[in-house]
Amino acid sequence: MKIPKGMKPGELRLLPVILFLFLTFYLPVAVLLMKGLQSESRWTLDWLKELVLSPYYRRIFVFTMGQAFLSTLLSLLVALPGGWILSHLDFPGKKILKALTTIPFILPSILVVLGFILFWGRQGVINKTLMALMGRDKPVLDVLYSFKAILLAHVFYNFPIALRLIAAWWEGLGENQLQAARTMGASEGRIFRTITLPQLLPGMISAGSLIFLYCFMSFAVVLVLGGGPRYSTLEVEVYRLVKYSLDFGKGGALALVETAATLFLTWFYINRENTNIQRQVWRGSKSHWRDASLTTRILCAAYFVVVLFIIFGPILTVMVQSLLVQTTRTSPPGLSLRWYREMLQPPGSARGASALLLASSIRNSLILAISTLVLTLTIGAYTSWILSRYRFRFSGMIESLIMMPMGVSSVVLGMGYLWLRRGGRLEMISPVVSIILAHTVIALPFVLRSLTPAMKRIRQSLLDASRLMGAGGIRQFITIELPLIRPGLITGGAFALAISLGEINATLILSDAGIPTIPIAILKLIGTYKFYSACALGTILILICTAAFILIDAFEGWET
Numbered sequence: 001m002k003i004p005k006g007m008k009p010g011e012l013r014l015l016p017v018i019l020f021l022f023l024t025f026y027l028p029v030a031v032l033l034m035k036g037l038q039s040e041s042r043w044t045l046d047w048l049k050e051l052v053l054s055p056y057y058r059r060i061f062v063f064t065m066g067q068a069f070l071s072t073l074l075s076l077l078v079a080l081p082g083g084w085i086l087s088h089l090d091f092p093g094k095k096i097l098k099a100l101t102t103i104p105f106i107l108p109s110i111l112v113v114l115g116f117i118l119f120w121g122r123q124g125v126i127n128k129t130l131m132a133l134m135g136r137d138k139p140v141l142d143v144l145y146s147f148k149a150i151l152l153a154h155v156f157y158n159f160p161i162a163l164r165l166i167a168a169w170w171e172g173l174g175e176n177q178l179q180a181a182r183t184m185g186a187s188e189g190r191i192f193r194t195i196t197l198p199q200l201l202p203g204m205i206s207a208g209s210l211i212f213l214y215c216f217m218s219f220a221v222v223l224v225l226g227g228g229p230r231y232s233t234l235e236v237e238v239y240r241l242v243k244y245s246l247d248f249g250k251g252g253a254l255a256l257v258e259t260a261a262t263l264f265l266t267w268f269y270i271n272r273e274n275t276n277i278q279r280q281v282w283r284g285s286k287s288h289w290r291d292a293s294l295t296t297r298i299l300c301a302a303y304f305v306v307v308l309f310i311i312f313g314p315i316l317t318v319m320v321q322s323l324l325v326q327t328t329r330t331s332p333p334g335l336s337l338r339w340y341r342e343m344l345q346p347p348g349s350a351r352g353a354s355a356l357l358l359a360s361s362i363r364n365s366l367i368l369a370i371s372t373l374v375l376t377l378t379i380g381a382y383t384s385w386i387l388s389r390y391r392f393r394f395s396g397m398i399e400s401l402i403m404m405p406m407g408v409s410s411v412v413l414g415m416g417y418l419w420l421r422r423g424g425r426l427e428m429i430s431p432v433v434s435i436i437l438a439h440t441v442i443a444l445p446f447v448l449r450s451l452t453p454a455m456k457r458i459r460q461s462l463l464d465a466s467r468l469m470g471a472g473g474i475r476q477f478i479t480i481e482l483p484l485i486r487p488g489l490i491t492g493g494a495f496a497l498a499i500s501l502g503e504i505n506a507t508l509i510l511s512d513a514g515i516p517t518i519p520i521a522i523l524k525l526i527g528t529y530k531f532y533s534a535c536a537l538g539t540i541l542i543l544i545c546t547a548a549f550i551l552i553d554a555f556e557g558w559e560t
Contacts, residue, residue: 010390017383017402024437025405028416032242033259035419036252047253057237057254064233067147067222068215071154072208076166078159079207082307083166085300091289097304098164099549104311105160106549107542108502109220110519112153114526114538115314116225118321120144120152125317145227153221156310158211162204169203170196202272209269217262217409219505220519224526234258235411235505242415243509255412266407270400315542322535339536358537361521365501368432368517372439372500377493379440380447381485385477388455406445413438414506421510431510438506443499447492454488455481494548501544 036047051057086098104112119125122139130140143149173196181191219235226232232240234254241251289297325336342355343362383402392398405413417434429437458481466476482489504519511520518537525534 008390008392010386010392013390014383014386014392014398017379017386020379021402021405021441025408025413025441028420029259029408029412030416032248032252032412032416032419033256034252035248036250036254036256038252039249047249048256050250051253051257060232060234060237061257063231064216064235067150067154067231067233068212068218071151071158071215072211074151074155075159075162075211076204076208078155078307079162079166081299081303082163083170085303086163086167087170089287089289089292089300098167101163101307101311102160103315103546103549104156105158106498106545107157107315108504108519108545109157109218110502110504110522111318111538111541111545112157112314113220113224114522114531114534115318116149116153116156117144117526118317118531118535119314120149125313144225147226147231149225149227150218150222150231153225154215154218156314157221158214161211161214162207165203165207165210166200169200169206173199206269206272209265209272213262213265213269213407216265217258217411219409219411220523224523234261235409238409238415239411239505239509242418248419251415255409255415259408259412262409263404263407318535318538319542321532322539324532326532333532339533343536357516357521357524358533361516361518361537362540364515365518368436368439368507369497369500371436372443373493373496375436375440376443376447376496377489380444380451380492381489383444384448384451384455384485384488385481387452388458402448403445405441410438410442410503410505411509413441414509417506418509432515435507435510435515438510439500439503442503442506443496446495446499450492450495451485451488454485458484490551494551498545498548501541 037043037045039046082101086094117124120141120143121127122142122144127139127141131137134140143152177195178191181195186194216233217235218233219239222231222233222236223239226236235258238251238255238258241247241254245251292300322339323335323337324333325338326333339358343358387395387399387402417438421429421431421434462480463476466480471479501517502519504517504523507517508520508523511517516524518541522534522537522541525531525537
């Protein structure tokens with residue numbers, strides 16, 4: 001094949017990936033964002049001016065930033081004691097405890113919403129327990145559909161990120177300065193303020209920037225637990241403007257503002273990570289649990305009891321309620337496998353509307369997830385192979401362009417697809433295919449972060465030796481490279497599967513009435529107060545995500 005003038009072999013082989021991302025990511029996102037700069041086929045800044053001058057949208061922007069900032073701050077504060085414990089103490093079951101605290105991070109947001117409603121709601125487990133203990137007939141706590149609920153859910157969801165990153169950073173700090181300060185008589189509080197905290201700040205800023213980005217783009221938590229326009233964010237408002245008001249102009253302008261902010265946050269996070277990689281890491285010895293003082297042991301145990309209660313309270317509530325059934329509104333619930341039996345009934349059998357929704361949502365989710373898995377791993381393996389085996393001009397910029405979907409909201413991506421479909425440009429593509437493409441684009445950066453390091457770790461001398469023995473090209477990839485990157489493939493595949501099964505933002509926008517998925521079915525069942533059915537679906541999602549998490553944790557892909 002003749003290589004175009006000025007183009008290197010690696011750049012030529014990367015063209016299919018660039019073309020795929022252009023059609024499935026850059027084009028729909030750019031089309032939606034351009035709607036915010038157009039009016040009646042002419043370029044204009046009128047939409048942006050209207051947003052800037054509107055007190056309503058200024059309030060939404062301030063609220064989006066404020067809730068993300070407070071959620072980040074609270075997540076860091078909750079994680080700080082845990083970070084010290086994990087980095088300074090060795091105790092039996094530490095690895096299991098560390099893994100358990102990570103579970104909220106891999107749960108789909110709609111499951112967090114469902115768990116919070118059943119655990120913290122007015123008729124939830126906490127309120128029923130408090131009413132029984134205090135002898136009251138009214139709920140004691142009023143948490144849901146408020147600012148408190150958003151903050152609580154965001155902390156639940158994101159503090160595992162802070163816990164892992166702070167623990168890893170704290171573990172790498174040197175002990176010399178601390179010992180010198182103790183020798184000079186400085187108190188532990190003063191040592192923490194003047195030595196430890198300044199050294200921890202880079203790691204906390206790195207963790208905080210990632211949490212801020214996630215909270216800034218939070219959708220399902222704000223949409224359901226926020227309780228309405230009073231606590232709306234940019235993400236939710238873009239969805240309402242385009243999906244329900246069909247106002248693509250104003251929605252596009254708002255998406256433009258949001259995308260500019262998220263790209264800046266992504267750049268800031270990646271820049272911090274690249275700086276942190278250069279730091280010198282010390283591996284100091286840890287104290288054993290037995291050597292710690294009684295007060296320290298009591299405080300550490302109390303911390304993890306509270307953390308595990310908050311983590312597993314909502315999750316266990318969902319799983320237990322999936323085994324309950326209530327025959328009448330006033331009768332007490334009894335144990336039953338009814339919801340699971342209905343899911344397993346063959347097609348065509350007499351089933352209620354809820355049972356049909358359960359069965360069809362599982363079938364649709366599996367079809368979408370498996371298709372996404374195959375497509376993402378194929379594109380991811382090919383892309384990481386090209387990036388690892390060839391040199392590029394502007395390699396940093398090329399990798400940033402490929403990873404760009406990580407920094408753009410999936411609501412914006414879904415809205416771009418919706419506009420192209422309604423405008424007739426993607427009319428030939430079915431909703432199912434468009435959802436698979438959207439899921440692939442969203443999962444691809446996570447798969448690449450798992451596969452590319454594994455591919456780059458393969459020694460060049462091994463590849464040269466195989467070529468000398470006549471095993472080049474595809475044979476070399478199948479017999480040598482593929483077995484060596486298997487951990488990365490499993491981790492990336494687990495990420496792709498979990499992301500596709502739990503994705504709700506773009507799916508909610510693109511799915512028609514005929515293709516509900518598990519998260520969308522849960523959202524619908526929550527809206528119609530059919531919590532037992534929702535819990536059965538939620539339990540299936542929890543079990544699948546937990547299996548994916550075990551795979552990811554086994555290969556330590558979580559930290560890639």
